[in-house]
Amino acid sequence: MAVITTSNLTLAYGKEPIIDELNLQIPKGKITVLIGSNGCGKSTLLRSMARLLNPKGGHVLLNGKDVAKRSTKQVAKELAILPQGPIAPEGLTVLQLVKQGRFPYQSWLQQWSREDEEAVMNALDATNLLPFMETPVDSLSGGQRQRAWIAMTLAQGTETILLDEPTTYLDMTHQIEILDLLFELNEKEKRTIVMVLHDLNLACRYAHHIVAIQDKTVYAQGAPEEIMNEQLVEDVFQMASSVIPDPVFGTPMCIPYGKGRVVRHVNTPQYA
Amino acid sequence: MNGILYGNKLKTAGLIVGILIALIIMVLSVVLGYTNTSLKQAIEAYTAFNGSNEHLIIQLSRVPRSLVGMAVGISLGIAGVLMQALTRNPIASPDIFGVNAGAGFFIVFGVTFLGVSSIQQFMWIGFLGAAVAAGLAYALGSAGQGGLTPVKLTLAGAVMAALFASLTQGMLVTNEKALDEVLFWLAGSVEGRKLSMLVAVLPALVIAWVISLLLSRQLNAFALGEDVAISLGQKTVVFKLAAALMVIILAGGSVAIAGPISFIGIVVPHFARYLVGNDHRWIVPYSAIIGGIMLVVADIGARYIIMPEEAPVGVVTALIGTPFFIYIVRKGIFQK
Numbered sequence: 155m156a157v158i159t160t161s162n163l164t165l166a167y168g169k170e171p172i173i174d175e176l177n178l179q180i181p182k183g184k185i186t187v188l189i190g191s192n193g194c195g196k197s198t199l200l201r202s203m204a205r206l207l208n209p210k211g212g213h214v215l216l217n218g219k220d221v222a223k224r225s226t227k228q229v230a231k232e233l234a235i236l237p238q239g240p241i242a243p244e245g246l247t248v249l250q251l252v253k254q255g256r257f258p259y260q261s262w263l264q265q266w267s268r269e270d271e272e273a274v275m276n277a278l279d280a281t282n283l284l285p286f287m288e289t290p291v292d293s294l295s296g297g298q299r300q301r302a303w304i305a306m307t308l309a310q311g312t313e314t315i316l317l318d319e320p321t322t323y324l325d326m327t328h329q330i331e332i333l334d335l336l337f338e339l340n341e342k343e344k345r346t347i348v349m350v351l352h353d354l355n356l357a358c359r360y361a362h363h364i365v366a367i368q369d370k371t372v373y374a375q376g377a378p379e380e381i382m383n384e385q386l387v388e389d390v391f392q393m394a395s396s397v398i399p400d401p402v403f404g405t406p407m408c409i410p411y412g413k414g415r416v417v418r419h420v421n422t423p424q425y426a
Numbered sequence: 427m428n429g430i431l432y433g434n435k436l437k438t439a440g441l442i443v444g445i446l447i448a449l450i451i452m453v454l455s456v457v458l459g460y461t462n463t464s465l466k467q468a469i470e471a472y473t474a475f476n477g478s479n480e481h482l483i484i485q486l487s488r489v490p491r492s493l494v495g496m497a498v499g500i501s502l503g504i505a506g507v508l509m510q511a512l513t514r515n516p517i518a519s520p521d522i523f524g525v526n527a528g529a530g531f532f533i534v535f536g537v538t539f540l541g542v543s544s545i546q547q548f549m550w551i552g553f554l555g556a557a558v559a560a561g562l563a564y565a566l567g568s569a570g571q572g573g574l575t576p577v578k579l580t581l582a583g584a585v586m587a588a589l590f591a592s593l594t595q596g597m598l599v600t601n602e603k604a605l606d607e608v609l610f611w612l613a614g615s616v617e618g619r620k621l622s623m624l625v626a627v628l629p630a631l632v633i634a635w636v637i638s639l640l641l642s643r644q645l646n647a648f649a650l651g652e653d654v655a656i657s658l659g660q661k662t663v664v665f666k667l668a669a670a671l672m673v674i675i676l677a678g679g680s681v682a683i684a685g686p687i688s689f690i691g692i693v694v695p696h697f698a699r700y701l702v703g704n705d706h707r708w709i710v711p712y713s714a715i716i717g718g719i720m721l722v723v724a725d726i727g728a729r730y731i732i733m734p735e736e737a738p739v740g741v742v743t744a745l746i747g748t749p750f751f752i753y754i755v756r757k758g759i760f761q762k
Binding site: 201204205206226227228229230231234235236237240241242243244245246247250251254255257258260262306307310 | 514516640643646647649650651653654656657658659660661699703704705
C-alpha cells in the first residue's frame, strides 16, 4: 500500500521542469531512499511531497488525499519533514526544540497536555537525548544535533517521516548512528521513512525500497538487490563502477572506478 | 540558553517586577525635570488643580510625555522582536531596516507639500510610509539569485534607511518653514506631545500589542526556519503577513507620535532574551515592558544632559544603543 502517491507531478523553480509528469508510489511502513546525482531533483521531489514546494502540475496524495487541499495542520499530524541542515536559534535548548514538535496539536485554547509531555519524553528517550535536555542545540556535536532535530520530528507523532540528507556532514560513526536510529523507528514503530542519501552503499544497506531519479523522472525503483547494478550507476551517476555483494552484509556494494593507488587486483564476486 | 530567569514562576515574578518598575519610572518622569515638582503636586494637579505653573506643566507636558514614552517604547520593543523573528536576523529592527525612516519621510512629505497637520493624518501616512519602506526592502532583498537571504535583506534595509533619511533631509534643506516644524520631531522626541495625540494612535497600537502577544507561539515555530515551520503545520504566508502588518502599525504609529526613535527596537529584544531565554511567549511581553522603561528613562535623561535645554530622546537612545550594537556585532552573531 502506498502512503504517498504522486500523480503526473511536475516541479520547477523557473520555467524548466526539474521533475516532469512523475508517477511514484512510496510504500507504507518501509524505508525508501531516493538516490540520484547532484541537482537531479531528488531533494525537490522530497520537499514537494511535504508541501514545502507547490507543484507546477499534478498532485501529491498523502494517504489517498491531495496534500494541497488539506489543512496543513492536519497534514502535520501525519507527515513530518526534516529539511537539510536546519539551524536552531542561538541558545535554544534540546527540550525547547523537541517541544516544538507538538506545535500541530496546540492552539490558543489547547495548551500543553499530558499527551504532549509524553510524546516529547518518548522522543528524547528514543534518541538518547534525555541527559542533554537542557543543553543548547548549537553546542551539541553534529551527530547529537541531528538526533535532536529527529527527536523533534518524532515528537510530532507522525506515521511518515521525510528526511533530506540526514547524514550529510556527519562522520562515519554518526552516519551509522542516525541510520540505525531510523532503522529501529521503522522496525519497532512501523514508521514510514523516506530519505535522500548520497552514500549508495549505506542506501543499499538500510533501504527496503530505492528510487533512482534521473532525467526528471524515475530511472528505476525496487529492492536494492534487484535494481542496483553497474548499468544503473553508469546511467544515473555517469560513473563506471563494479557493483558486488557486500562481503559482510550481502547488500549491493558499489565500488567506483577512478584513479588512486592499486595494491592488488582481485577477482570480484558478481551478482548472478 | 534558558535566560537568567529560570522557570515560569520566576519569569512571572520578573514580569510583575518589570511592570512595577515601569510604573515607578513613569511617576519619576512626571516629577523630574527642569521645573522640579513633587509627587504631592503631581497628585494635586488632578485632585486639586489650582492653575499654578507646576500643575499646568504636569497636566499638559509631563503626564502626556510619560504616557507617550511608555506607549512608543512598548511598540518599538515589540516591533523589534517581530522583525528579528521574521527575518531570523539579530540586528533587524524598524530603524535599521528603514521602516522608521520610510514613515518619517512620508510624514515630512505630507507636512511640506500636502499641509498635513492632524495626528490622525500623521498616523495613516506613517503606516503608509512604513509599509512602503518595508515592502521595498523586502522586494530588493528578494531580487536576484538565491532569493531572500538575511544578509541581502539587511543590506536592502540599510539602503532604504539611507535613502529615506537623505530624501527627508533634501526636502528640509529646500524648505525652511517645514524644517522648523518637523526638525525636533524628526530627531525623535516624546516632548510636547498632547494627550489627544496619543489617544488618536493608541487604539491601533493596543490592538497590535495584543495580536503580537497572540502571535508569540507562532514566532517560536517560525524561528526554526520556514521549512520546519511548514512541516509543523504553520500557515507561514498568513503568519508572515500578519507579523509584517503588526510591525507596520507599531513602527508607523510610533513614528507618527514621536518621530523615528532608533535603537530601542534592536536592543530591547536581546535584553529580553538574556532574561527569559528563547521562548517568544515570554520575549514579547518582556520586550514590551523593557522597551517602555528604556524609552521613558532615556526621556528623563534627555532633560538633564544639556540642561536647561532638552536633547531629543532619539539622541539619548542612540547613546545607549550604540555600545550595545557594537557588543552584539563583536559577539560574532554574523559568523553564522
